[in-house]
Amino acid sequence: MSALLNIEQLEFAWPGDARPTLQIDELRLQAGEKVFLFGPSGSGKSTLLAVIGGLVRPQSGRVLFRDQDLTALRGARRDRVRAEHLGVIFQQFNLLPWLDLKANVVLPCRFSRARAARAGNVGQAAETLLDAMGLPSALWSRRADRISVGQQQRVAAARALIGRPALILADEPTSALDSDRRQDFLDLLFAQVEAVGSSLLFVSHDRELAPRFDRALDLTDINRAGLAA
């Protein structure tokens, strides 16, 4: 397997901060790999995701994503890479409350033609994913704030998966769910990630989930800046 994501000698400090938030010598992710990244709060995981998402540019180091150095790209190009190749699931507040479920799932295809093209019939792709994530069709036209948190997370997963992005970034997507639902959610997510052929970088502070992944990493080990803090 070739490396999908390869972070080398990364250093990032937020503007105005004297000390860097991230100092990562190396972090690799293979294509199709599902990686668990243990990241308690304060370990710099949100910043790391912002760097991988191309939202912020590190002061030094390289972020190779699909053999392209994100740090060398201008903001607009990084935005395009994110729109085309990344699916994102957050801990909560994933959805636009004033759109229905289907419109929420379709959202990434609005910002990337390539992704819409990969999805084919965008509406149908959204329905297939919603169905696969166990959301009955009666809910599809409902406003996103009229469904339960567990259902919202599954909609967010469907949205991350639409248009078969190369990498799914999941930031504590299960921490708002109880234990049973957590396992159900992971089952559905894994099945779809495998079906779509994406890689998964799953960040969580819940080590119990780690055994289900191909590999587990600890951000507190990888990030020297986090250790110092």
Place this chain on the structure above:
Amino acid sequence: MNLLGLAWRSLVNRRFAVILTICTIALSIGLLVLVEQLRSEVRQGFYRSVSGVDLIVGARTAPVQLLLYSVFGIGDATNDISWQTYTELKDLAEVDWAIPMALGDSHRGFRVMGTSRAFFDHYRFGNREALQLAAGEPFDDLFEVVVGAQVARQLNYALGDQLVLAHGTGNVALQSHDDHPFTISGILAPTGTPVDQQLYVSLAAHRAIHIGWESGVQRPGAGVDPEQARRRADELRPNAVTAILLGLHTRAAVFGLQRRVNEYRAEALTGIMPGITLQQLWRITGLAELVLRVVAGLVVLAGLLGMLTVLLTTLSERRREMAILRANGARPWQIASLLVFEAGLIAAAGIALGVLLAVLVQVLAAPWLLTNLGLHIGLTWPEPWQLGILGLIFLAGLLIALVPAFMAYRRTLADGMQVKT
């Protein structure tokens, strides 16, 4: 659904605040458009009423006052012109026609004008249109009266109806000429000018009903009965008229004639050219119009600032929404343009609604203006230059939206992928 679609859905989600904002802008735009429309319509209405008159002559007074009391029935004359002066002016070589106006009587609130057949033959209104009778004939018998279109409509008069004139003007007349009832011989077609608001009798009739009146009251037993009056009709003529409308053979002669009228030896006269006097009137009302315009402009500004306030207030609560869009591939400029789109939709809706509102008020105000000022205002859409102003207001709305758009742009850059609060 593109960005505009997203902006629309987001607006629909916040429809209560958005509708209020649109209403604020609509009210301000409505006021602005209305002030302009009414201003130009009222002005046109005034011009319509005097379009064929070259010179108006009255006793020495202020030009604007003469114009207002002679043609528009606003205010009263302080003095009359002698009959001799009237005949002298009428017979001048350059004068084509002269319409005498003997005012002072009324009928249920409408002015009665003693005049001659010249009124029906020569008076012009609007685009130089001649008066038409909707029914009947001009007065022939001494006690016949012709009524304006509004008078007939409002009082529900038909040909052959009898009516009694009252001495004095105003809604409540102290004494009436009830010993001389008049028969309606003709009803004028509508003109959209004060002509519609008046009744017309012959000068002889005007004289006949005033025989035996002194200082506004009738001396008992001094009047003439209608039959006596009819027999003397040919010799009846008023001692004075209130004003004279003159039409000249050539318009170029008007300046010379005006000077001669103003320097008239036998009595103190004022001659005015209606168009020029209307200009003077507009200069007087101009300040009030300016104040209205400035107020309307400030109200529009307040409307736009209201929109800015709403956009800024929602900015914080929508921060998460913007982070979601950003994480899903939206670029900062796209998020900024969402806000500009929203402002554009709000401003466009407000402007469209405001214009409709102004039109609606015009429709509602038209009957009132017709009844009270005799001015007919047409239903008009904004003129090109006004549409230009509305376009500029729309642009101003977009420009104002750049403030929250810029703030959203900055925030999305700083927030990164997710806002957790």
